[in-house]
Amino acid sequence: MAEPTQDYSGVRRGDLRAGERVTLTDPKGRRHSIVLAEGAKFHTAKGVVDHDELIGRPEGRVVRSLGGTQFLVLRPLLGEFTTTMPRGAAVVYPKDAAQIVTGADIFPGARVIEAGAGSGALTLSLLRAIGPTGRLISYERRQDFAEVAARNVRNFLGAEHPAWTLITGDLVERLAAEDPGQVDRVVLDMLAPWDCVEAAGRVLVPGGVFCCYVATVTQLGRVVETLRVHGGYTEPEATESIIRGWQAEGLAIRPQHTMVGHTGFLITSRRLAPGETAPVRKRRPAPGAYGADYDGPRAAGQNGPTAPDDAASQDGDQLPGGSSAAG
Numbered sequence: 001m002a003e004p005t006q007d008y009s010g011v012r013r014g015d016l017r018a019g020e021r022v023t024l025t026d027p028k029g030r031r032h033s034i035v036l037a038e039g040a041k042f043h044t045a046k047g048v049v050d051h052d053e054l055i056g057r058p059e060g061r062v063v064r065s066l067g068g069t070q071f072l073v074l075r076p077l078l079g080e081f082t083t084t085m086p087r088g089a090a091v092v093y094p095k096d097a098a099q100i101v102t103g104a105d106i107f108p109g110a111r112v113i114e115a116g117a118g119s120g121a122l123t124l125s126l127l128r129a130i131g132p133t134g135r136l137i138s139y140e141r142r143q144d145f146a147e148v149a150a151r152n153v154r155n156f157l158g159a160e161h162p163a164w165t166l167i168t169g170d171l172v173e174r175l176a177a178e179d180p181g182q183v184d185r186v187v188l189d190m191l192a193p194w195d196c197v198e199a200a201g202r203v204l205v206p207g208g209v210f211c212c213y214v215a216t217v218t219q220l221g222r223v224v225e226t227l228r229v230h231g232g233y234t235e236p237e238a239t240e241s242i243i244r245g246w247q248a249e250g251l252a253i254r255p256q257h258t259m260v261g262h263t264g265f266l267i268t269s270r271r272l273a274p275g276e277t278a279p280v281r282k283r284r285p286a287p288g289a290y291g292a293d294y295d296g297p298r299a300a301g302q303n304g305p306t307a308p309d310d311a312a313s314q315d316g317d318q319l320p321g322g323s324s325a326a327g
């Protein structure tokens, strides 16, 4: 195993050492991820590269295989590591991990609960953000996935992170044993996060952030409505982030032809103080939003506007800052 980094960031400096993972990129941009070992050889269709040519030398070098092909050698950044590491469950992409860290306001020293740990990709971003003084408890109900997550986290950091606890088990069942109101942030990436809204609400501090990453709009709708029905959370915000790469060569400056079209949606909401309920929304639901076909978490009779002075704002959508736009 590679030497641990002192700050548990996973970032290593200095010459490459045996046990470290490096990425070799060929002239066509193809990437090969290898773990350096003394005496080992990296075989490709383009020839062989001796690991000993890399060990003890700086990253950022260009090495030549015996077949004459050049390879650029670099340590992988966190986002490259998580998209190439072994996985059990699907991983959170770097663009979404970045949004989660900001949207859920993960800070150094934060007490965070995460589920499910899956392959440990999001775990690594959360650990980086909380640092050694925080606390992250990751729940994963599948033993085999938990093992993958533990291995990936250890391989990237080169050590056990002092602020991380990985628990194999179901989040809802396990949260029942946690003290109430002791957690700053709850971050969920799982199939049915709406089942965890109640349990998360019990452990979150007032003002704490509940953050959910889901793949489909049906999941998004169910989470949002469950948060509203719970009553102890602020009006949820839902977002999606789309990143489009660009080609920039001479005058040919344009978006790339291919892109990752969809990953998931982010929903964030904040926990209210005990006994408080969310203010009545001053905006009518869209016509038909809770019509005869609606069978979500809202009970019958909760489907209409709930504020008596609702008519004042029903003509326009709310804009940031409280103004309204005529529709």
Ligand SMILES: C[S@@+](CC[C@H](N)C(=O)[O-])C[C@H]1O[C@@H](n2cnc3c(N)ncnc32)[C@H](O)[C@@H]1O
Residues within 6 Å of the ligand: 089, 090, 091, 092, 115, 116, 117, 118, 119, 120, 121, 122, 123, 139, 140, 141, 142, 145, 169, 170, 171, 172, 189, 190, 191, 192
């Ligand atoms: C999409 S994966 C999470 C991937 C992870 N965020 C990553 O970046 O590698 C969803 C995981 O949630 C786990 N899971 C689903 N419901 C759960 C629950 N109630 N408690 C704990 N884990 C759960 C599943 O076993 C699965 O591994």
